[in-house]
Amino acid sequence: DVVMTQSPLSLPVTLGQPASISCRSSQGLIYSDGNTYLNWFQQRPGQSPRRLIHKVFNRDSGVPDRFSGSGSGTDFTLIISRVEAEDVGVYYCMQGTHWPFSFGGGTKVEIK
Amino acid sequence: QVQLQESGPGLVKPSETLSLTCTVSGGSITDYYWSWMRQSPGKGLECIGYIYHSGDIAYNPSLKSRVTMSMDTSKSQFSLKLTSVTSADTAVYYCARTTRQPEFWGPGILVTVSS
Numbered sequence: 001d002v003v004m005t006q007s008p009l010s011l012p013v014t015l016g017q018p019a020s021i022s023c024r025s026s027q028g029l030i031y032s033d034g035n036t037y038l039n040w041f042q043q044r045p046g047q048s049p050r051r052l053i054h055k056v057f058n059r060d061s062g063v064p065d066r067f068s069g070s071g072s073g074t075d076f077t078l079i080i081s082r083v084e085a086e087d088v089g090v091y092y093c094m095q096g097t098h099w100p101f102s103f104g105g106g107t108k109v110e111i112k
Numbered sequence: 113q114v115q116l117q118e119s120g121p122g123l124v125k126p127s128e129t130l131s132l133t134c135t136v137s138g139g140s141i142t143d144y145y146w147s148w149m150r151q152s153p154g155k156g157l158e159c160i161g162y163i164y165h166s167g168d169i170a171y172n173p174s175l176k177s178r179v180t181m182s183m184d185t186s187k188s189q190f191s192l193k194l195t196s197v198t199s200a201d202t203a204v205y206y207c208a209r210t211t212r213q214p215e216f217w218g219p220g221i222l223v224t225v226s227s
Contacts, residue, residue, distance in 0.1 A: 031212075037212040037213055039213050039214075047219075048206055048217040048218065048219055048220050049157070049206075049214075049217055050217075051213070051214065051215055054213040054215075055213065060215075092157060094157070094214075096211065096212030096213050096214075097212070099170055100159050100172040100173065100174070101159045101211065101212065102158075102159065103156060103157035103158070103159075105156055106156065106157075
């Protein structure tokens, strides 16, 4: 199975400052159709995960443009350019290339 | 906007069968693949399996011997059965639309395995 490793585990950030979350997969994530199925989710307390980014860098409708995704191969990054109070929560990467699909362990973003 | 809602018992006894249903509204159930996921403190987020109306189904190998998924297109519902449950199956269970990049999720249902 593909193991998704996220870092850091916890990320205290000052309001207005950037935040960066790393996700590394144990195998490359390019599917046979040429797409790389790497997603990023935000989970606020008491809520279900909300998809922010799909296929590495495609931002979902309604997601603020301060969120961006990048990467290739086995290394991926989610960046929040200027953290706002509503960004507090746990962020997960997920690979949808190799079955069974798998999630990272999560990164908790909190305000300093 | 598509909406998903999980339903079923919140408490299941050890060794019994967990049965959940996901009801889809605001869109056609035959247009997409549908997934079940779960989230527990111990194992994090885990993909249980997915189903398509044509009969294409896949189960996570770690659960394959205990899982069955089905779909009732006339009711816009798909279901999950997990047999021989233990405390390790205590989790919040989610249904979601699509598989490789799950876009819409239900609110989740907490299922506790306890006698």
